[in-house]
Amino acid sequence: MLTCQRYETPRTLAEALALWESAPDGARLIAGATDVLPWARDGRAGDVDLPMMIDLSRVSELSGYERHGGRVRLGANVVFQDFLEDPSLAAWLPVMPYCSVWFADDQIRQQATLAGNLVNASPAADGTPPVIALDGEIELCRISNGAVMCHTMPVAEFVTGPGRTRLAPNELVSAVTLDVAEGYGASFQKVGQRRSLVISVACVAALVKTDPTGTRFEDVRIALGGVGPVPQRLGDVEERLKGEVIDAGLIADVAAVTADRVASRSRVEYRRRVVPGFVRAALEEAVDRARSDRPAAANKEAVNA
Amino acid sequence: MPEIDLSLQVNGRKVTRRADPGQRLLDFLRDELNLTGTKEGCGAGECGTCSVFVDGKLVKSCLMPAAKADGAVIETVEGLAKPGTLEVIQRAFHKTGASQCGYCIPGMVMAATSVLREAPEASLDEIKERMGGNICRCTGYSKIIEAVELARDVVSGKATPAALEEDGPGESYIGTNVRRLDAPSKVTGRLKYAGDMVMPDMLHMAVLRSPHAHAEILSIDTSEAEAMEGVACVITSEDVPGTDGFGVFVHDQPIMARGKVRHVGEAVAAVAAETETLARLAARKIKVEYRELPGLFSPEDALKDGAPVIHDYAPDNLVKHIPIRKGDVDKGFAEADLIIEDEFSTQQVEHAYLEPEAGLAYVDADDVVTVISPSQNITHHRHMLSEIIAKPINKVRFIMSPVGGGFGGKEDMIYQGMLALAAMKTFRPVRLVFTREESIIASAKRHPSKVRYRMGLKSDGRITAIKFEMLSDGGAYGMSSEGVMRKAAILSCGPYEVDNIQVDTRAVYTNNTPSGAFRTFGGMQAQFATESMVDIAAERLGLDPFEIRRRNMMRAGSLTHTQQRLDSASIDRVLEAAERASNWEAGAVGMRGPERGDLNGPGTRAPCTLGARFERPAGGKEKVA
Ligand SMILES: Cc1cc2nc3c(=O)[nH]c(=O)nc-3n(C[C@H](O)[C@H](O)[C@H](O)COP(=O)(O)OP(=O)(O)OC[C@H]3O[C@@H](n4cnc5c(N)ncnc54)[C@H](O)[C@@H]3O)c2cc1C
Ligand code: FES
Ligand code: FES
Numbered sequence: 001m002l003t004c005q006r007y008e009t010p011r012t013l014a015e016a017l018a019l020w021e022s023a024p025d026g027a028r029l030i031a032g033a034t035d036v037l038p039w040a041r042d043g044r045a046g047d048v049d050l051p052m053m054i055d056l057s058r059v060s061e062l063s064g065y066e067r068h069g070g071r072v073r074l075g076a077n078v079v080f081q082d083f084l085e086d087p088s089l090a091a092w093l094p095v096m097p098y099c100s101v102w103f104a105d106d107q108i109r110q111q112a113t114l115a116g117n118l119v120n121a122s123p124a125a126d127g128t129p130p131v132i133a134l135d136g137e138i139e140l141c142r143i144s145n146g147a148v149m150c151h152t153m154p155v156a157e158f159v160t161g162p163g164r165t166r167l168a169p170n171e172l173v174s175a176v177t178l179d180v181a182e183g184y185g186a187s188f189q190k191v192g193q194r195r196s197l198v199i200s201v202a203c204v205a206a207l208v209k210t211d212p213t214g215t216r217f218e219d220v221r222i223a224l225g226g227v228g229p230v231p232q233r234l235g236d237v238e239e240r241l242k243g244e245v246i247d248a249g250l251i252a253d254v255a256a257v258t259a260d261r262v263a264s265r266s267r268v269e270y271r272r273r274v275v276p277g278f279v280r281a282a283l284e285e286a287v288d289r290a291r292s293d294r295p296a297a298a299n300k301e302a303v304n305a
Numbered sequence: 306m307p308e309i310d311l312s313l314q315v316n317g318r319k320v321t322r323r324a325d326p327g328q329r330l331l332d333f334l335r336d337e338l339n340l341t342g343t344k345e346g347c348g349a350g351e352c353g354t355c356s357v358f359v360d361g362k363l364v365k366s367c368l369m370p371a372a373k374a375d376g377a378v379i380e381t382v383e384g385l386a387k388p389g390t391l392e393v394i395q396r397a398f399h400k401t402g403a404s405q406c407g408y409c410i411p412g413m414v415m416a417a418t419s420v421l422r423e424a425p426e427a428s429l430d431e432i433k434e435r436m437g438g439n440i441c442r443c444t445g446y447s448k449i450i451e452a453v454e455l456a457r458d459v460v461s462g463k464a465t466p467a468a469l470e471e472d473g474p475g476e477s478y479i480g481t482n483v484r485r486l487d488a489p490s491k492v493t494g495r496l497k498y499a500g501d502m503v504m505p506d507m508l509h510m511a512v513l514r515s516p517h518a519h520a521e522i523l524s525i526d527t528s529e530a531e532a533m534e535g536v537a538c539v540i541t542s543e544d545v546p547g548t549d550g551f552g553v554f555v556h557d558q559p560i561m562a563r564g565k566v567r568h569v570g571e572a573v574a575a576v577a578a579e580t581e582t583l584a585r586l587a588a589r590k591i592k593v594e595y596r597e598l599p600g601l602f603s604p605e606d607a608l609k610d611g612a613p614v615i616h617d618y619a620p621d622n623l624v625k626h627i628p629i630r631k632g633d634v635d636k637g638f639a640e641a642d643l644i645i646e647d648e649f650s651t652q653q654v655e656h657a658y659l660e661p662e663a664g665l666a667y668v669d670a671d672d673v674v675t676v677i678s679p680s681q682n683i684t685h686h687r688h689m690l691s692e693i694i695a696k697p698i699n700k701v702r703f704i705m706s707p708v709g710g711g712f713g714g715k716e717d718m719i720y721q722g723m724l725a726l727a728a729m730k731t732f733r734p735v736r737l738v739f740t741r742e743e744s745i746i747a748s749a750k751r752h753p754s755k756v757r758y759r760m761g762l763k764s765d766g767r768i769t770a771i772k773f774e775m776l777s778d779g780g781a782y783g784m785s786s787e788g789v790m791r792k793a794a795i796l797s798c799g800p801y802e803v804d805n806i807q808v809d810t811r812a813v814y815t816n817n818t819p820s821g822a823f824r825t826f827g828g829m830q831a832q833f834a835t836e837s838m839v840d841i842a843a844e845r846l847g848l849d850p851f852e853i854r855r856r857n858m859m860r861a862g863s864l865t866h867t868q869q870r871l872d873s874a875s876i877d878r879v880l881e882a883a884e885r886a887s888n889w890e891a892g893a894v895g896m897r898g899p900e901r902g903d904l905n906g907p908g909t910r911a912p913c914t915l916g917a918r919f920e921r922p923a924g925g926k927e928k929v930a
Contacts, residue, residue, distance in 0.1 A: 003582055004327035005307055007372040030370070037329070037368050038349040042742040047585055050327070055373055081362075084918070101915045105438025106419070108350055110362045111369065195913045196437025197351055 002040035004050040013061040013174065017143040019054050021170045027052035029172055031077060032111030034104070035120045062115075062174060067092065073139075073177045076115035080127070081106065093178060094289075095130045095186035095205050102126060102190040105197055115173045121159045122199075123264075126190065128231040129223035130205035132156045134178040142170045150174060161229045184209045184219070185290025189278040200226040201267065202274050206282035210246065214291040217241045222282065227271050228263030237279065246287055255280035311375050315340070316384025324371050325582075331355045333371035334381060341501035342382040342411040342494015344709075346440070346659040347741040353439030354408060354659055356415040357381050363419035365438070382411040382494035385418060394418055395492040396469040397456035398449070399484055405443035407491030408659040408709030412439050414492055417453045421460055429454060430917035437915075442659055442710050499678050499706040500663035500738040507665070508537050508577040510727060510737035511584035512720070513591050514747065515566035515573055518602070518816035519613065520595035522565055525574060530587040535579040538730045539591065540723060547695030551718045553685070553822070554787035555624070557616055560693060560722035565598070567615055567781035568818055570746030572720070577727040577735045600816040604755070604778045607813040615781065615814040622814045624779040625787040627794040629808040629866055637770025637805030641761030645841055649758065649834040653778070654751035656823060660709020661744040666724035667734035673700050674725050679708040681715045681822075693722055694729065701725075713822030714748050717784050749784050749821025752777040752812065754793070756834035762842050766853040770805040773797045775831065779812035780819035785826070786812035793827030798866050799835040800876040801857035806866055840894075847893040851884050 010016035020029065030036050030053050040048040056062055062076040065088075072092050080103045083089050083096035090097045103109055103126050117127035118138060136155040141148055155176070158166050167173070184207040192198030203226050209219040220238045225231045237254045244250060258279045259272040308323040315338060322337050331348075334340040334357065346354035348367045355366040358380035386392040391399065394417045404410045416439045420427055427435065432453050433446075441449060458464035472482045490496040527539040542549060542563040549563060550556035561572045574591050578584035599613045606612055607622040614620050638644060664678030674694060680686050683703035691701040708715060720737055727735040739747070759772040775793055779786040790810040797808045810827070812820070825832075843853040858876040865871060883889075890903045 001582065001585060002327050002329075003325065007309055007326035007370065009372065009375070032368075033370060033373065034350060034368050037370075041349060042740060047589070053327070053370065055370070057373060097919070098916070101434075101918070104350070105353075106423075106435055107353070107356060107363050107365050107416075107438045108368065110364050195915060196434075 001047045002037055002050065003048070004053045006052040007055065008052065009055045009058050011058055011060060013059055013141065014143075014148055016054060016056060016059050016172065017141060017148060017170070020172060021143050023054065024051040026050060027054065029054050029056055031056050031113040031116040032079060034108050034112045035116060056172065065089065067180065070180050071177050072180050073175050074114060075175055076113060076173045078114055078176075079110060080104070080112050080114065081109035084109070092180045092182050093130075093134065094181055094184050095133065095188060095207050098186055098188035099126055099130045099205060102188060102203075108197075114176055118155060118159065118176065119165055119167060119173060121161070121163050121165050123162045123229055124199045124201075124226045125231070126188075126200055126203055126225060128155065128159060129203060129225035130188065131176065131178060132231050132233050133205050133207060133221040133223040134181060137177045138173055139175040139177065140167065140171045141174045142168065142172075152177065156231075156233065159230050181207050181209075181221070183290075184221075185286040185288065187282040187285035187289065189282045191274055191278070202226040202271050202278060204275070204278040204282045206279075206286045208283065208286035208290045210287065210290045215246055217244055217246055220283070222279065224258070224261055224275065224279075226264075227261060227275060232261055234258060234261065234279070241283075248284070251280055251283045251287075255283065309372060311371055313374055313377055313379055315379045316381060326372060328371045329367055330357070330359070330369040330371045330374050330379075331366040334366060334379070335501075339503075340381050340383050341497060344408060344411060344498075344660070345500070345738075346408065346412075346661070349741065351440070352409070352412070352659060353416060354412040356412040356419075356439065358415070358419070363415060382414055385414065386493065391489060391492065392418075393459050393469065394421065394452070394456040395489075397452040397459070398492045399488040400469050400471070401448045401452040401455060402482065402485055402488070403444060403448040403452040404485065404488045404491040406658070406660070406708060406710040407487070407496055408498065409439060409441040409443075410491045411494035413441065413449055417449075417456065420453060421457060424918065425457065425461060427457065428917060428920075430920075432457075434915055434917045440659065442657055442712070496707055498660055498663065498709050499665055500660070500736075502665050502677065502706070502736070504665065504667060504734035507734040507736055508579065508727070508731060509581040509584045510575055510577050510724065510735050511581065511588040512572050512723065512737070512743070513574045513576075513588040513593070514743070515562060515569060515571040517566055517595055517597055518569050519598040519600040519615070520566050521598060522562060522573070523594040523596055526592040527574060529592070530576055530590040533578075533583070533587050533590065535583045536587045537577045537579070537733060538727055539574060539576050539587070540726045540730060541574045544726050544730060545693060547693045549693055551686075551689045551693065551722065552783045553682070553716060553785040555783040556689065557618070558782040558784070558819075560726065566595070568816055570743075570818065571781065572723060572747070575723045575727065575737075577731060577733075602815055602817060604776050604813045604815060607815050615816065619814060624783050624812040624814055625790045626809065626811045627790045629794050629797070629806065631803075631864075631866060631868060632770075632805035634770045634772055634805045634807045638759075638761040640763070641769045642764040643842070643845060644759065644761045645838065645845065646757075646759045647838065647841065648755065649837060650755045651751075651753060651830045651833055653753045653818070653820070654823065655745055656710070656712040656714035656748070656751075658710025658712060658714060661739040661741055662715065662720055662748065663736070663738040664721055664724050665734060665736045666721070666728040668728050668732055673702050674729060675702040675704065676721045676725055677704040677706050678721050678724075679706050679711065679715055680718070680721060681708065681711045681713070682718075686718045686721055689718060690722060690725055694725055712824050713785070713826065716822045717749050717819075719747060746818070749819050749823075750780070751823035752779065752786070752789055752820040752827065752830065754778070754830040756830065758834050758838050760838050760842060762846065764846060766842070766846055766848045766856045768801060768803045768842075768857050771798050771803050771807070773806070773808045773831075773834070775810040777810070777812040777827075777830070778815050778817055778820060780815060780817045782819040784819050784821035786820060789820070789822065789827040791827075793831045795867055796828045797831045797835065799832060799839070800859050800874070801835075801839075801854070802859045802863040803857070803866070808866065844894045847895060849891050849893055851880055851889060851891070854880055
């Protein structure tokens with residue numbers, strides 16, 4: 001059970017940062033609260049009394065998104081459901097609708113932010129693999145001498161371990177910036193115990209851009225989640241495929257070696273079996289979608305795995 | 306507690322209240338506004354019983370601080386239709402019989418409403434996908450989904466509103482779809498379950514539970530908890546005035562741990578206080594000194610010589626042994642052409658009814674101790690409680706509240722006694738609502754069982770003898786173990802007539818969570834073993850699995866395992882129907898090719914997948930990917 005002594009709903013970034021800087025020890029930021037509320041239950045943190053919660057969901061600077069050339073800047077309050085409902089986001093970030101449809105359920109996605117998912121840094125997070133595949137950077141802000149100061153760092157460096165990030169004490173996340181991948185075919189593979197509301201045992205995000213004839217890989221982005229303390233970008237797989245003729249045998253070959261990327265401490269054998277199949281299925285599906293420019297039924301393999 | 310001002314619009318009305326800053330929207334709706342159609346099945350975002358619309362978007366109110374909804378427009382199930390009427394979706398649920406226990410139903414109705422608003426043309430797959438955040442433990446979902454499709458068609462004009470009317474009974478009620486009388490109260494959220502009930506001056510209970518599987522209680526110090534402002538009483542086993550002990554068969558379980566704890570999660574003490582928060586806080590102030598004892602965690606260990614003894618009355622740790630003997634198994638095995646042996650184990654299973662245990666107790670003006678709870682066994686509970694609290698039976702009353710799913714798991718009186726004691730100690734109404742975690746840790750489970758099986762058969766498939774030995778983990782208390790073992794024994798060898806059988810089922814005490822009643826009451830564990838053995842035998846003998854069953858099935862005139870002469874038997878018709886429905890291809894398993902025509906054919910369910918919304922034809926509201 002979560003109780004708190006003070007609940008603040010700042011409207012501007014400056015207000016939020018001022019509150020955060022002077023917040024008592026133990027205060028928490030919340031966005032969708034979908035990680036924070038279930039955390040305060042028996043078996044996890046138990047009953048928790050917070051001196052203060054700062055709800056960021058109404059901070060105007062954190063809402064919405066903007067495109068700047070080849071990058072899109074997502075305000076920290078962008079939620080997973082936005083990737084399913086906003087046609088621009090879906091077109092620019094074609095992997096995100098597939099990731100989102102596997103993420104929790106329609107209701108939780110209305111609240112759950114991508115930024116919260118990155119800060120929570122669960123090894124099983126579904127948001128991190130697509131973000132690192134899209135060269136995601138995170139923008140962190142704090143108050144310094146009365147002025148709002150922000151800096152960015154790659155998400156791949158930001159997430160350092162299970163539940164651990166480089167977020168500094170007085171900082172909050174203002175945005176996540178990603179490569180626009182318009183025209184790429186994408187796929188997200190996930191396996192867990194059931195279909196909705198399930199934590200990934202393993203997941204893969206893949207994006208493929210083909211040459212205009214649809215026969216060669218022009219660009220490949222692929223990352224794994226759930227199989228180690230931090231998400232992993234499969235740079236070697238990407239390099240081996242880029243420029244090559246698209247071929248099922250080649251895809252199978254590069255996928256076969258990815259079992260070694262499994263660095264989890266539990267269910268290692270299972271994950272080692274799933275990962276190569278997922279990498280292969282994700283690449284094949286992304287290729288199909290890149291060629292047809294039309295989504296096929298998402299993730300048939302995942303449930304069969 | 307500090308408070309904040311909240312002002313929202315709920316079901317079309319402006320609401321202004323002071324609230325706790327950390328309060329969830331769920332509690333605000335239920336506790337402040339008495340809108341108890343919104344339920345708490347899990348409190349962790351997993352079940353969807355708490356779904357409400359906030360500014361037009363369906364969310365889980367257990368995951369939303371009320372303060373986050375300040376200024377928002379809220380719709381709950383109570384606001385969907387005018388009082389006394391039903392919306393299309395509610396009528397569709399009524400029509401298809403979609404509500405059973407009803408606990409998930411308000412949330413399901415909300416989720417269905419969201420589907421029809423967001424995707425009025427949703428296909429069957431898309432409906433399933435969009436409703437994935439809501440769990441039902443009773444219906445198997447078919448009728449719920451059928452209701453959503455029906456409502457979709459009525460709303461879109463594909464079906465006429467007449468489709469929502471009840472089918473007339475015609476000549477006979479048998480074979481016609483008769484609507485459930487209690488459905489309207491469930492689809493509107495009007496039905497009050499125990500956790501929804503309030504009484505003036507009511508106290509809230511929190512329970513302190515054992516962190517140990519097996520430990521002696523050296524002392525319990527309740528003084529600090531008792532001294533807290535707002536705490537009305539603390540109770541322990543010391544407060545039991547009569548003969549402590551309950552159980553469906555053997556009364557081996559005290560209301561709260563007495564002298565020692567026997568499983569993790571066993572109730573040790575309980576607090577009744579002005580608020581739930583306070584009660585939980587006070588429970589944490591109770592100091593218990595334990596001396597850990599060696600524990601038993603597997604039924605095999607429980608039977609070993611020198612094993613720790615869990616209950617003094619049962620030095621051999623045996624809860625119950627049920628033997629059945631029929632014919633002469635040695636002779637039967639001697640006649641067999643084939644003897645197969647195997648071992649089958651099944652795991653512990655939680656019922657996971659969507660309504661966590663809840664109850665409300667009070668002492669009425671005539672000194673009648675009254676307990677309202679979704680007990681599956683109120684008469685027996687009443688008799689046991691009268692002994693425990695040393696009151697004549699006419700001074701003990703049990704009222705059965707609507708059961709939000711039981712499946713056997715609410716047969717045990719695991720909390721009603723505590724409520725009665727606290728009500729007697731304070732003369733105030735006391736309510737206890739389990740959290741989901743508490744429900745899982747403290748309630749009975751399906752028996753984990755191991756069956757050692759030996760079966761003899763003639764080469765034509767006739768079974769000549771069966772030796773069936775089941776060892777079940779009864780956990781820390783007897784609960785329904787005796788009955789479960791009896792049923793497992795009676796059903797052990799399946800609906801097959803076997804002349805020579807030797808059956809032994811045993812449940813033993815361990816320090817695991819107690820096992821109790823669970824749908825099939827031991828039958829499932831036994832049938833899993835028997836039916837697997839019959840399939841293995843069919844494969845070994847080159848017989849069709851249906852055929853081997855027909856050669857052994859009971860018929861009118863057959864003698865059952867317990868030597869009852871049957872007047873009639875229906876297994877032949879069951880087999881025939883199953884064979885037809887599955888498009889079964891006759892033949893022995895081994896004689897068929899790798900491509901079976903009866904797999905993946907019409908009527909088989911495709912594997913679950915997600916992404917149906919991406920398949921919607923262009924023009925649909927949301928084809929984005
Ligand atoms: C039933 C259920 C199912 C779930 N399913 C999935 C799933 O399928 N896949 C998955 O990956 N996750 C899942 N989750 C986890 C959770 O929903 C996600 O991690 C979500 O993205 C968290 O976002 P939030 O906005 O709700 O975060 P919050 O709970 O509000 O915050 C999470 C953490 O981030 C911090 N934080 C939030 N915003 C900021 C900010 N702007 N700056 C700095 N710190 C911030 C908070 O202090 C907190 O530590 C599930 C959760 C539940 C309850
Ligand atoms: S999802 Fe909210 S109570 Fe279960
Ligand atoms: S009717 Fe759905 S849980 Fe009982």
